[in-house]
Amino acid sequence: MLDKVLRMGFLYDFYGALLTEKQRQCLEMHYLSDLSLAEMAEQLGVTRQAVHDILRRAEQLLDEYETKLKLFERFQHEQQTISQVYGLISSLSDEVKQLEPVNRSLHILELLLDYGKEA
Amino acid sequence: MLDKVLRMGFLYDFYGALLTEKQRQCLEMHYLSDLSLAEMAEQLGVTRQAVHDILRRAEQLLDEYETKLKLFERFQHEQQTISQVYGLISSLSDEVKQLEPVNRSLHILELLLDYGKEA
Numbered sequence: 001m002l003d004k005v006l007r008m009g010f011l012y013d014f015y016g017a018l019l020t021e022k023q024r025q026c027l028e029m030h031y032l033s034d035l036s037l038a039e040m041a042e043q044l045g046v047t048r049q050a051v052h053d054i055l056r057r058a059e060q061l062l063d064e065y066e067t068k069l070k071l072f073e074r075f076q077h078e079q080q081t082i083s084q085v086y087g088l089i090s091s092l093s094d095e096v097k098q099l100e101p102v103n104r105s106l107h108i109l110e111l112l113l114d115y116g117k118e119a
Numbered sequence: 120m121l122d123k124v125l126r127m128g129f130l131y132d133f134y135g136a137l138l139t140e141k142q143r144q145c146l147e148m149h150y151l152s153d154l155s156l157a158e159m160a161e162q163l164g165v166t167r168q169a170v171h172d173i174l175r176r177a178e179q180l181l182d183e184y185e186t187k188l189k190l191f192e193r194f195q196h197e198q199q200t201i202s203q204v205y206g207l208i209s210s211l212s213d214e215v216k217q218l219e220p221v222n223r224s225l226h227i228l229e230l231l232l233d234y235g236k237e238a
Binding site for chain 2: 014015017018065068069071074075078081082084085088089091092096099101102104105108109111112
């Protein structure tokens, strides 16, 4: 089970575009800027309870999108498999790893895994 | 540019769960069962114009989800890259391909590419 903050970050990256501007703003203030509910309430000019409600609703929607679409799960599965192939090829002798196709494959796989991390 | 039928099939696989039951039913009758508008209208007990409107709306929604989320584009990019790695490793000599980590990598990459096709 992924840490909740990390999981919300990924779900936000996947499905954030389906939320309202206000929901996105709250999630970013909370998860990226690490503001407290009180700080967010002050900046947005609403009550702490309102901030709390918007956050919970946004998190709930992201969870619902993943429950329906399972696209993050599919992506995670792919990344784990790519990582497995990367591990296998990395375990080859230096002699084999110096072969051009092997060398290029390792480089491409690294980019794919980085792409996953940044996503 | 992917053929429209193929593209709709993928978008339906990705985002179909966000459509209504009626929209999904129409898309399946049209794209999977290859029924005509007249046949669909008869089965559903509505006019051909109504079937036409539901189909267009469903296709439009799938396109909108992809425009917002770009998850099919991301998936396609990954599949192309995996296919590139598969090609590179396949090009190695038989001697190298018999090495256990190379052999297993090829097998895993094949599964990943098949998974993409079935998805």
